[in-house]
Amino acid sequence: MDRIPILRMGNFLLVTIQIDLYDRLAINLETDLVNMVNKTQAKGVLIDISALSIVDSFMGRILGNIGDMARIMDAETVVVGMQPAVAITLVELGLELKGVHTALNVVKGMELLRLKIKDLDTGEEEDEEEEEIATNEDSTD
């Protein structure tokens, strides 16, 4: 296997990393994702790393690059499912995952992406919408 499948779901691209990646595979993923964002004009990228037992500086850099390049093309990236031991180790290693958002799982990741994209899209209307939600909440109380 030398490519990781990328799934398209509406505005989003979904990737599930199922094995510890060889470098070549990780670099291919970076290139493929960037190409796909460009081709599909996707607004969000969700990467599930729950099956990864380690993230070293190399893999961290790949994830960061994906986030940076996606952002240049107007898409947000969320990394989900990082194992607790991996998160602890990353902090001690001294690697911040810059350029990407993180979420607990796929569902939360999707929510976060939708939120981020709405923020970008609506601009001024954003405030009104938030007010509306607030009013609704008031009335249901």
Place this chain on the structure above:
Amino acid sequence: MRIVLIEDAMLIEKEQDVVPFRNRVKEYAVKIGMSVVNQTKLITAASELVRNMLKYAGGGKTKMEVISEGRNSGIRLVFEDNGPGIKDIAQAMKEGFSTGQSLGVGLPGAKRLVNEFEIKSSPGEGTVVSIIKWKNG
């Protein structure tokens, strides 16, 4: 007294050797009952050091040992290469120092992740890094 219970070795010559090497280290860590967090720290440190070996020295040899001292057991890993060596070790150990246009987290980060860290290197003599991660500690 420190006793070596198991000894193993693996040559690292290409990028594809990294994942099998990490898996081998993991097997030994699991064998001695190391916690998942400590396993992850050890394997991440090992991954950084093996990558340095590939990137700066074109590969090298690794040694893996299961060791015990009193009631504690642990994993000792040695990374040995015949590459260009390091001129200024103190500088190489600094956060953010890199001659490879990288982040410079490998060496200082690996040191933080393990219990014992030793580096020997001089220009033209290659580099030897050894680390120990104790099961309890």
